[in-house]
Structure formats: C-alpha cells, structure tokens
Amino acid sequence: MPKTGTCEMFKKANDGGYAVGAFNINDMEILQGIVEAADELSAPLILQVSAGARKYARHEYLMKLFEAAVETSRIPIALHLDHGDSFELCKAVIDGGFSSVMIDGSKYPFEENIALTKKVVEYAHPRGIPVEAELGKLAGVEDDVKVAANEAVYTDPKEAAEFVERTGCDSLAVAIGTSHGAYKFKSEAKLNFERLGEIQKLLPEKYPLVLHGASSVLTEFVEMCNKFGGQLKNAKGVPEEMIKKAASMNVAKVNIDTDLRLAMTASIRRVFTEQPGEFDPRKYLGPARDAIRDMVKRKLAVLGCGGKA
Ligand code: G3H
Numbered sequence: 459m460p461k462t463g464t465c466e467m468f469k470k471a472n473d474g475g476y477a478v479g480a481f482n483i484n485d486m487e488i489l490q491g492i493v494e495a496a497d498e499l500s501a502p503l504i505l506q507v508s509a510g511a512r513k514y515a516r517h518e519y520l521m522k523l524f525e526a527a528v529e530t531s532r533i534p535i536a537l538h539l540d541h542g543d544s545f546e547l548c549k550a551v552i553d554g555g556f557s558s559v560m561i562d563g564s565k566y567p568f569e570e571n572i573a574l575t576k577k578v579v580e581y582a583h584p585r586g587i588p589v590e591a592e593l594g595k596l597a598g599v600e601d602d603v604k605v606a607a608n609e610a611v612y613t614d615p616k617e618a619a620e621f622v623e624r625t626g627c628d629s630l631a632v633a634i635g636t637s638h639g640a641y642k643f644k645s646e647a648k649l650n651f652e653r654l655g656e657i658q659k660l661l662p663e664k665y666p667l668v669l670h671g672a673s674s675v676l677t678e679f680v681e682m683c684n685k686f687g688g689q690l691k692n693a694k695g696v697p698e699e700m701i702k703k704a705a706s707m708n709v710a711k712v713n714i715d716t717d718l719r720l721a722m723t724a725s726i727r728r729v730f731t732e733q734p735g736e737f738d739p740r741k742y743l744g745p746a747r748d749a750i751r752d753m754v755k756r757k758l759a760v761l762g763c764g765g766k767a
C-alpha cells in the first residue's frame with residue numbers, strides 16, 4: 459500500500475463519524491506492534507514522531523522503518539511530525555520524506571502562532587504536505603480553577619475560525635480538557651463537549667479537529683505496572699466513552715502515546731519480575747510488542763476505524 463496523506467484519511471473519517479488513531483513511535487518494536495494491529499483490523503493509520511523520538515531513533519532509521527511498514531502492510535499509513543516546535547524542524551522532515559507535519563505554536567500569542575503556522579503552511583502546501591496546527595493550551599483543567607483561568611486554556615471558537623482562515627492549516631488540535639501524560643485529572647474526568655461543538659460550528663463544515671492527550675490510562679495497566687515494582691500514583695486518563703463521543707464528532711485524529719507506554723512498561727516489568735534470570739532482549743521486547751499490538755487494537759475499536767482502510 460503506498461503511503462497516504464492525512465487529508466484523504468480525515469475526509470473519510472469525518473464523513474463516516476469515526477477518527478483515525480495517531481500513535482507515537484520511538485523504536486522498531488513499538489512500530490511493529492502498532493502496524494500489526496492496524497493491519498489486522500484493516501484501519502487507516504498515522505505513525506507520529508516527536509522531536510524527542512526523532513533525536514532518539516534518528517531520522518534515517520525512522521524512514522526505513524516507515525517504508526518497511528508501508529511495504530509489508532495492506533493499510534494506508536502516514537508518517538507525521540508530532541509537536542513540531544520550529545519552522546526548521548518542519549522543513550527538515552518535509553524534505554526528509556514525512557507525509558504530514560504538526561507545527562505547535564500554541565505556547566505563543568495568537569498573532570505569533572498565526573505567523574509561524576502560516577510560514578510552515580507556505581512551505582508545506584506547494585510540496586503536497588498537510589499541516590496540523592494547535593490553538594489553546596492543553597493542560598489539566600482542575601475543578602477548583604477559577605472560571606477565567608479555566609477558560610484561558612480552552613480553544614476559543616471565534617479564534618479557531620479566524621486562525622484556520624488566516625493560516626490555511628489543514629487540521630487543528632484543540633484544547634477541550636485533555637492533557638498529555640498519565641496524570642490528566644485530579645478528580646473526575648471532564649471534557650468540554652459543548653466547547654467542541656461550538657468550535658465545530660464556526661469552522662468550515664467537517665473541518666478535521668485533532669485531540670491530543672487522549673490516552674485513557676487504563677486501571678489494569680497502571681495496576682500491572684505497580685504490581686511489578688512501578689510507582690504510578692493517582693494516574694488518570696480520558697475515559698474511553700469520551701473518546702468515542704469525540705470521534706463521532708468532527709475529531710478526525712486522536713493522539714495516543716501514554717497508553718502504549720504503559721502497556722509496554724507493564725509487560726517488561728512483568729517479565730523482569732517473573733523471570734529475573736532472563737537477559738535476552740527478545741524475551742521482553744517480544745511480549746512488549748504484543749502488548750502494544752493488543753492495546754492498539756483496543757484503541758482502534760474505540761475510535762471506530764476498524765475496517766475503514
Ligand atoms: O505529546 C507528546 C508525545 O507523547 C511524545 O512525547 O516528546 O516524550 O516523545 P515525547
């Protein structure tokens with residue numbers, strides 16, 4: 459299957475009321491586990507690479523892994539830059555063969571975010587590369603935060619409409635209460651679906667939105683990590699029902715990293731605890747790869763993208 463751009467994937471996703479899973483890769487086992495799951499369920503797939511992952515695994519190695527995934531599977535796969543923080547990084551991965559990029563200017567004031575995103579779009583579009591941008595600050599929204607401060611982190615619908623129009627970005631990551639990592643909520647998990655609906659209403663019809671920080675931090679994996687020597691306290695994620703609801707709206711891409719990290723770590727911890735004499739990397743990385751595969755299959759079912767390849 460040739461590598462496929464995200465525009466086509468997102469159009470189908472929003473027409474069909476499901477979302478495409480975007481999973482972070484750092485090494486061969488993670489990539490293989492993800493691709494095996496998506497291939498088995500016949501789901502379109504986005505493999506994404508953070509700046510840190512690119513530094514860790516190196517661009518050339520990641521490209522070869524991606525090419526192998528495309529060659530050996532029957533599903534459309536895109537290779538996406540996650541949280542690009544500069545024009546230079548976006549340019550480097552576009553020139554180096556990625557299929558799409560994210561420029562994350564969300565930490566900058568509105569006008570600076572627009573200028574940076576526009577600059578990336580102007581470089582990417584003539585080369586056929588779609589651009590994801592971000593508006594609003596992704597962070598844990600706590601119950602006890604004052605309304606004004608609370609409002610400040612959510613994406614403003616009017617600003618979103620202006621941002622998309624002025625930058626020409628192809629998809630937009632929005633802040634509606636999710637956050638990165640394993641500690642998303644202090645108490646009850648809450649996403650602002652009303653806000654998501656308002657954003658959706660002011661953007662062009664079926665405009666693709668992106669949900670970052672969408673891991674569910676499933677109790678059984680946290681408990682397994684802890685049972686085998688981990689110390690994850692008060693870990694909490696976005697319940698799968700909420701992800702399902704977002705996927706049925708205009709959220710076309712859902713980012714998941716933490717859940718894969720937890721599955722992999724729990725699996726490796728288990729092998730090290732149950733077989734303390736083991737030192738063949740294949741004996742712990744193999745089960746970890748299987749754990750990633752099973753987790754991704756679970757996620758694809760939540761997103762509703764199985765059978766949509
Ligand atoms: O949103 C960030 C992803 O989870 C990647 O994290 O920067 O540690 O690779 P990283």
Ligand code: 13P
Nearest residue numbers: 639670671672673715716
């Ligand atoms: P999680 O930490 O919830 O998996 O989010 C990952 C993400 O948004 C990557 O960009």
Ligand code: ZN
Nearest residue numbers: 638670671713
């Ligand atoms: Zn993210």
